[in-house]
Amino acid sequence: MKLIYFSLGYSTHDYRFLKAISDGGHEVFFVQLEGNQRQVESRLVPENVNQVIWKGGREPFKWSNLAKLVRDFRRLVKEIQPDLIHAGPIQTCAFIAILSGFRPVLTMSWGFDLMDDVHKNKWWEWVTGYTLKRSTFFISDANVTRDMAVKYGMNPEKTIVFPWGVDLDHFRMKNAEGRTEQEGFVLFCNRSWETRYGVDVLARAFVKVAQEREDVRLILLGGGSQGAGIRRILQNGGVEEYVTFGGQISQTDLPRWYHMADLYISPSHVDGSSVSLMEALACGLPCLVSDIPANKEWVFENENGWLFRDGDANDLAEKILAAISQREKLPEIGRSSRRSAEMRADWKKNAEALMNVYRSLGGKNAQ
Numbered sequence: 001m002k003l004i005y006f007s008l009g010y011s012t013h014d015y016r017f018l019k020a021i022s023d024g025g026h027e028v029f030f031v032q033l034e035g036n037q038r039q040v041e042s043r044l045v046p047e048n049v050n051q052v053i054w055k056g057g058r059e060p061f062k063w064s065n066l067a068k069l070v071r072d073f074r075r076l077v078k079e080i081q082p083d084l085i086h087a088g089p090i091q092t093c094a095f096i097a098i099l100s101g102f103r104p105v106l107t108m109s110w111g112f113d114l115m116d117d118v119h120k121n122k123w124w125e126w127v128t129g130y131t132l133k134r135s136t137f138f139i140s141d142a143n144v145t146r147d148m149a150v151k152y153g154m155n156p157e158k159t160i161v162f163p164w165g166v167d168l169d170h171f172r173m174k175n176a177e178g179r180t181e182q183e184g185f186v187l188f189c190n191r192s193w194e195t196r197y198g199v200d201v202l203a204r205a206f207v208k209v210a211q212e213r214e215d216v217r218l219i220l221l222g223g224g225s226q227g228a229g230i231r232r233i234l235q236n237g238g239v240e241e242y243v244t245f246g247g248q249i250s251q252t253d254l255p256r257w258y259h260m261a262d263l264y265i266s267p268s269h270v271d272g273s274s275v276s277l278m279e280a281l282a283c284g285l286p287c288l289v290s291d292i293p294a295n296k297e298w299v300f301e302n303e304n305g306w307l308f309r310d311g312d313a314n315d316l317a318e319k320i321l322a323a324i325s326q327r328e329k330l331p332e333i334g335r336s337s338r339r340s341a342e343m344r345a346d347w348k349k350n351a352e353a354l355m356n357v358y359r360s361l362g363g364k365n366a367q
Helices: 012-023 064-082 090-099 123-133 143-151 199-212 229-237 256-257 275-282 313-326 327-344 345-359
Strands: 002-007 027-032 049-051 084-087 105-108 139-140 157-161 186-189 216-221 243-245 261-264 285-288 305-308
Touching: 002 012, 002 064, 002 090, 012 027, 012 345, 027 064, 027 105, 064 090, 084 090, 090 105, 090 123, 105 123, 105 345, 123 261, 139 143, 139 345, 143 157, 143 327, 186 199, 199 216, 199 313, 256 275, 261 275, 261 313, 275 327, 285 313, 305 313, 313 327
Parallel strands: 002 027, 002 084, 027 049, 084 105, 105 139, 139 157, 186 216, 186 261, 216 243, 261 285, 285 305
Antiparallel strands: none
16 A cells, blocks of 8 residues: 555654554655654664655644645645555644545544643644544544544544554563662653653652652653753752653663663653553563553553552652562562563554554545
8 A cells, every 4th residue: 555654743653653554565655744843763764664845844833834734735645646644643634634635544643632632722622523523544542542532523433442562572571680679769750851741740759759768769761841840849859869860762772771670650641552651561660650541551550550649749659659668579560560561562463453454444445
């Protein structure tokens, strides 16, 4: 098949989707809506993927540019003559694809579009419904987002849920000898420093934990617009010296950072099936995550981790201290984490689900 893959930017997720599509034998044209403000994927676009130059792909999306972008996207569709357009997030890329008039359109939720963006205002709600009611098929990585899509008009029979998964050969458990207890207890978080991911909640919780335990340490990877506020919380709490700021880490090096940790933490307020959570599970880490619906699909109390009340730094601090106090149980919980990743988060298997959707939509006349 010949298809257009239309996405907001170029992330690790985009790399993996593009590679899976290309490796599946399809001719893929990559259209990017925005220019990357921060480089989050160090690998080049996969071989055999055609990068498309058009009026988008240079700056953040603005509604005032919508008509211009739709016109130029129609031009691309006419030139490329694809069999299928695979587009997401919903209110930007998929909306433009739908407005182009081309079908079939496979709309892909990125989690935040249905758990956060849809609630911005009535216009975003309307765009969501308009797009989903006209989409040929819908895919997402969590049941909670699929249910939201149906609520906004997506035909429930034209949906599929599969976790985006991880490379289980690359993200694997650390060696049994691991680190010694004398090195302290290490917490790890690599969520972006943006409001929706709640890293400020973790910072406040860490201040409380570090006041009670001298041996606790925190690794924070990545960055984002909340950086100054997060550092201020840590500085004011007198704990910044116990925090390692790793910056942006390549996928190649990322498993080594997971292996430094005793406990993975995701304080996200909004999520689909978090790929970083799946990476942590695959690396055999016990996981402590906010009790939002998508996380509850992956983390089960005292099996592969624990849940804390979303947004509650006090509860998070208590749960961290509880995990430290039962350190002897953590290896078994980590092995359970790995088993859950092997059962549900194998990207090689899950990518095949996407190929099956493509096959079912194959051809310009698919309905």
